[in-house]
Amino acid sequence: MTEHLKMDKVQPRMLDETGQGAITVPMDRPEGRLKVAGQATYAAEYKAENMAYGVLVRATITKGQVTSIDEGSVTSLPGVLGVFATGKMPRSPAQGTAGAAPIQPEGRVDYFGQPIAVIVAESFEQARHAASNLKIAYEAETAETDPETASEIDVPDGQLLDQGDIEAAMSDAAFTVDATYTTPPHNSAAMEPHASLAEWHGDNLVLHGAYQMLKFNREELADSLGIDPEKVRIHSPYVGGGFGGKLGISQEAIAAAVAARELKRPVRVVMARQQVFEMTMRRTESRQRVRLAADKDGKITGLAHEDRVSNLPEEGFSEPTAVASHFLYGGENRFFRQEVARIHRTTAGSVRAPGEAIGQLALECAMDELAEKTGIDPVQLRIQNIPEKHPESGLPFSSNSLAQCLTDGAERFGWSERKGVGKRREGEWFVGMGVASAARTNILMESRARVTLNPDGTALVETDMTDIGTGTYAILGQIAAEMLGLPTEKVTVELGDTNLPGASGSGGSWGAASAGSSVFLGAKAIRSKIAKSLGCAPEELRLKDGIATGANNRRPLAELMSGPISEEGHIEPGTTMEEFAQSGFGAHFCEVGVNAVTGEVRVRRMLAVFAAGRILNEKTARSQGHGGMIWGIGSALTEAIEHDPRDGRIVNHDFAEYHMPVHLDVPDLDVMFVEELDDHSNPLQSKGIGELGLSGAGAAVANAIYNACGVRVRDYPATPDKIFPHLPE
Amino acid sequence: MKITLNVNATPHDLELDPRTSLLDALRDHLDLTGSKKGCDHGQCGACTVLVNGRRINSCLALAVMHEGDEITTIEGVGTPDHLSPLQKAFIRHDGYQCGYCTPGQIMSATGMLNEVAEGWPSNVTADLEGDTDLTREELSERMSGNLCRCSAYPGIVAAIFDAAEEDRPGADQKSIEEKRVAAE
Numbered sequence: 001m002t003e004h005l006k007m008d009k010v011q012p013r014m015l016d017e018t019g020q021g022a023i024t025v026p027m028d029r030p031e032g033r034l035k036v037a038g039q040a041t042y043a044a045e046y047k048a049e050n051m052a053y054g055v056l057v058r059a060t061i062t063k064g065q066v067t068s069i070d071e072g073s074v075t076s077l078p079g080v081l082g083v084f085a086t087g088k089m090p091r092s093p094a095q096g097t098a099g100a101a102p103i104q105p106e107g108r109v110d111y112f113g114q115p116i117a118v119i120v121a122e123s124f125e126q127a128r129h130a131a132s133n134l135k136i137a138y139e140a141e142t143a144e145t146d147p148e149t150a151s152e153i154d155v156p157d158g159q160l161l162d163q164g165d166i167e168a169a170m171s172d173a174a175f176t177v178d179a180t181y182t183t184p185p186h187n188s189a190a191m192e193p194h195a196s197l198a199e200w201h202g203d204n205l206v207l208h209g210a211y212q213m214l215k216f217n218r219e220e221l222a223d224s225l226g227i228d229p230e231k232v233r234i235h236s237p238y239v240g241g242g243f244g245g246k247l248g249i250s251q252e253a254i255a256a257a258v259a260a261r262e263l264k265r266p267v268r269v270v271m272a273r274q275q276v277f278e279m280t281m282r283r284t285e286s287r288q289r290v291r292l293a294a295d296k297d298g299k300i301t302g303l304a305h306e307d308r309v310s311n312l313p314e315e316g317f318s319e320p321t322a323v324a325s326h327f328l329y330g331g332e333n334r335f336f337r338q339e340v341a342r343i344h345r346t347t348a349g350s351v352r353a354p355g356e357a358i359g360q361l362a363l364e365c366a367m368d369e370l371a372e373k374t375g376i377d378p379v380q381l382r383i384q385n386i387p388e389k390h391p392e393s394g395l396p397f398s399s400n401s402l403a404q405c406l407t408d409g410a411e412r413f414g415w416s417e418r419k420g421v422g423k424r425r426e427g428e429w430f431v432g433m434g435v436a437s438a439a440r441t442n443i444l445m446e447s448r449a450r451v452t453l454n455p456d457g458t459a460l461v462e463t464d465m466t467d468i469g470t471g472t473y474a475i476l477g478q479i480a481a482e483m484l485g486l487p488t489e490k491v492t493v494e495l496g497d498t499n500l501p502g503a504s505g506s507g508g509s510w511g512a513a514s515a516g517s518s519v520f521l522g523a524k525a526i527r528s529k530i531a532k533s534l535g536c537a538p539e540e541l542r543l544k545d546g547i548a549t550g551a552n553n554r555r556p557l558a559e560l561m562s563g564p565i566s567e568e569g570h571i572e573p574g575t576t577m578e579e580f581a582q583s584g585f586g587a588h589f590c591e592v593g594v595n596a597v598t599g600e601v602r603v604r605r606m607l608a609v610f611a612a613g614r615i616l617n618e619k620t621a622r623s624q625g626h627g628g629m630i631w632g633i634g635s636a637l638t639e640a641i642e643h644d645p646r647d648g649r650i651v652n653h654d655f656a657e658y659h660m661p662v663h664l665d666v667p668d669l670d671v672m673f674v675e676e677l678d679d680h681s682n683p684l685q686s687k688g689i690g691e692l693g694l695s696g697a698g699a700a701v702a703n704a705i706y707n708a709c710g711v712r713v714r715d716y717p718a719t720p721d722k723i724f725p726h727l728p729e
Numbered sequence: 730m731k732i733t734l735n736v737n738a739t740p741h742d743l744e745l746d747p748r749t750s751l752l753d754a755l756r757d758h759l760d761l762t763g764s765k766k767g768c769d770h771g772q773c774g775a776c777t778v779l780v781n782g783r784r785i786n787s788c789l790a791l792a793v794m795h796e797g798d799e800i801t802t803i804e805g806v807g808t809p810d811h812l813s814p815l816q817k818a819f820i821r822h823d824g825y826q827c828g829y830c831t832p833g834q835i836m837s838a839t840g841m842l843n844e845v846a847e848g849w850p851s852n853v854t855a856d857l858e859g860d861t862d863l864t865r866e867e868l869s870e871r872m873s874g875n876l877c878r879c880s881a882y883p884g885i886v887a888a889i890f891d892a893a894e895e896d897r898p899g900a901d902q903k904s905i906e907e908k909r910v911a912a913e
Contacts, residue, residue: 125749663869668883
């Protein structure tokens with residue numbers, strides 16, 4: 001049986017009634033024991049009998065055609081089994097939710113570092129050595145690699161909006177901001193590199209991989225190989241971080257599958273860290289112009305957000321930097337336009353909070369500049385410009401607690417202690433505070449899960465959903481436990497296998513809501529059967545600690561069940577997503593020290609207040625918040641991919657040169673959740689949280705820098721060289 | 730070439746390509762996959778193991794260099810059913826998300842606490858001659874070679890402080906446990 005729900009109308013708040021006490025509580029992750037003991041098994045850690053090792057070989061030109069691959073240059077080397085996948089090798093990973101093969105360019109090269117082939121050998125050392133010796137001949141062409149001078153520019157229709165008259169609004173305004181911000185490319189840089197082990201059993205392929213969205217990845221892999229998706233099984237029970245970098249099938253999986261098929265033995269391919277930077281998705285660089293027009297009271301009358309981003313030719317994705325600028329603040333005159341420069345750099349794709357992550361670095365900095373001009377406190381300015389309804393579509397918000405996030409956060413952080421620009425000096429440090437709003441669009445996706453209740457009071461949740469560190473094992477178990485009235489330790493959660501019912505996958509912050517709703521529905525169907533056995537209406541049924549109560553009856557589960565009850569839950573988005581503007585909201589507060597001698601910035605403390613509907617696990621949600629905030633510190637201060645201006649190659653393709661935050665960059669962080677239930681989002685009343693924590697976080701850091709020392713950095717990241725020359729005496 | 734590696738107090742006879750890193754020997758030849766490969770360049774710390782009690786990046790060492798050394802990996806620290814206090818603290822404080830850097834964080838913290846106990850100074854130690862206190866800054870400086878992209882740093886720091894307190898000579902275990910229960 002399948003319990004199906006299309007989210008067309010508000011659902012009862014069932015999780016408020018169930019009473020088991022399993023939901024929301026800060027439960028430890030059930031898979032934690034395996035993780036801390038090194039026993040959780042990631043993709044590269046599976047072994048197969050007679051396994052061979054593959055190493056990818058990359059292009060060393062930016063654009064052109066491979067004219068020959070001299071296989072003889074490596075086949076005589078010890079252990080080498082062959083050079084494979086040259087025809088099937090994809091140019092780029094699939095974009096998120098593509099569900100179809102990425103472009104397979106048959107020897108055409110479109111960026112420096114693009115994979116050309118895989119060399120397979122008996123050992124990793126042999127394959128690595130051979131890969132460094134493979135001779136490839138190219139016919140190179142001139143390539144454009146600079147988005148600012150690119151000759152091919154697209155203007156996507158979906159990113160265009162012209163409402164009212166922005167030019168008139170700007171010229172009539174009492175206060176205006178017209179500022180241009182730039183952000184550099186980023187890499188997801190999950191700690192686990194992309195890895196796949198491919199094993200063929202006849203015509204059937206089993207791939208142990210590191211992927212976020214298995215239902216889609218199976219289609220992408222099958223399409224790339226030209227086989228039926230039914231013949232592909234992907235297994236990813238543990239994924240060492242994703243952040244968008246593992247949304248779509250990538251080159252190592254296709255290479256491993258092709259080589260394994262041809263060699264008739266299992267093949268494992270793991271990307272080197274440098275290859276992860278060069279071949280998988282990067283976040284685009286951006287140039288963003290933000291215009292704000294406000295009347296004498298600081299009410300926004302016009303808002304424009306225009307950008308230039310980039311991607312390879314023929315890639316459909318362009319980072320929607322203005323996505324939250326459409327609804328964060330009001331103003332009747334609005335203008336949006338995006339330009340996509342077609343250039344030959346590593347593929348641009350989704351990196352955590354695509355759009356919001358860099359869009360709010362610009363918009364929230366511009367709001368700080370408007371606060372400065374109007375003389376209105378930045379917290380107050382934001383609160384007074386929160387729109388009643390979506391300022392373009394006119395749709396009501398499903399929930400919008402931004403004002404409360406700002407107000408509660410200001411009080412908790414001690415915002416009233418904030419001094420004027422450059423007015424707080426402690427030794428050789430300028431000290432300042434900054435604030436920024438956070439918004440991340442909320443999405444529900446189709447998802448399925450099977451829930452089984454056993455007469456012994458245990459339960460099993462099964463879905464091909466993934467846990468990429470987000471807490472899926474914990475929260476799906478908690479939802480099932482809450483609905484079935486069981487202690488959480490009685491529920492087992494099986495994830496990451498395409499043999500199980502297909503889920504939404506982890507991405508877009510929709511995983512918990514979507515996969516969680518499917519588990520909720522499966523458990524709800526089981527409740528109906530228990531109610532029937534007990535002789536009561538489903539809404540009368542109480543399930544707690546393995547005891548069913550209802551209609552003056554009280555029985556242990558075992559007495560009501562003749563065997564296991566298994567039900568599938570199936571959620572689909574419905575009209576509530578069209579009739580309501582849905583977003584998570586939040587507020588970031590940050591205190592920094594700027595060194596008066598060196599221009600170095602140190603984050604001293606940070607607070608985020610989030611409104612994300614029902615919190616499913618306070619512990620894992622808090623960790624997601626921390627993660628986002630720290631990503632914000634990175635994007636504000638240190639993270640930047642550097643492309644060689646001559647050929648577009650990524651010159652800082654490792655962790656020594658791509659500077660993500662480390663322990664010493666991160667002070668004590670404070671996270672608060674606003675009490676909120678979003679009835680229009682899904683039957684759990686929850687909203688996504690994985691990307692909300694990053695949205696706006698970096699702008700709070702940048703705004704704190706300005707408050708500390710009066711230097712406004714509009715070219716992220718705010719490295720000392722951009723601050724030091726402008727410091728006051 | 731033939732070598733013997735002593736890992737977690739067990740000798741293993743191996744025949745290895747001399748190019749094999751200590752990390753690959755552990756992962757691919759001894760099936761000790763708790764040590765992780767994040768960068769293979771000594772830049773992330775996910776492969777941290779102890780060699781004769783000192784923490785090293787096992788990806789930067791060749792296996793053949795460590796014949797006769799006492800190597801300790803995460804598998805030698807605690808098993809899922811018998812976790813060390815530090816491993817338990819990581820679970821309590823959610824000092825991880827995806828779990829990939831976690832064994833390296835735990836091995837590094839284990840080595841780091843020994844270094845502090847032995848009075849080794851760090852880059853942020855004010856007095857190079859005096860005792861070393863495990864301040865927040867000292868802990869963060871000494872753990873900065875272990876990257877965590879999930880950015881579970883707040884939980885990792887809390888877990889290490891928690892376990893260090895429990896491990897302190899003369900610590901009142903009963904009151905620590907009581908405080909912990911009260912906090913939960």
